[in-house]
Amino acid sequence: MKELLQYLxxxxxxxxEAVExxxxxxxxxxxxxxxxxxxxxxxxxxxxxGKIAQALRTLVKAAGMRDGKRVTVEIL
Structure with missing residues (x-):
């Protein structure tokens, strides 16, 4: 999930290079x-x-559900 968010x-x-x-x-x-x-x-x-942020959250949340985890994305 972390790698997916990093890539997206x-x-x-x-x-x-500033993405963390x-x-x-x-x-x-x-x-x-x-x-x-x-x-x-x-x-x-x-x-x-907030459409892009919502799409990122949805994709990462779906990947997390596959692993049985609840994932929250915070953009700082």
Whole structure:
């Protein structure tokens, strides 16, 4: 899931080297992924009305469900 989010985010931004994903395991079934990008790329990751951010969350959540985990994506 972390690798998926990393890949998707690097494809969206102008500075792929600034993309950082941190995985935090809350418990056995819950994972939080913190996505950090360069400030100038924040708009590209969020998208108009949050559409891109919602799509990223949906894709990562679906991948997590396959592994039996609840995944939350936080964009920082």
């Amino acid at each position: 985010a690097t494809q969206l931004v102008e500075e792929p 994903v941190k995985e935090i395991d809350e418990d056995r079934s819950t994972v939080i992924l913190e996505l950090r990008v360069a400030p100038k790329d924040m708009g590209k990751v969020i998208g108009k009305n």
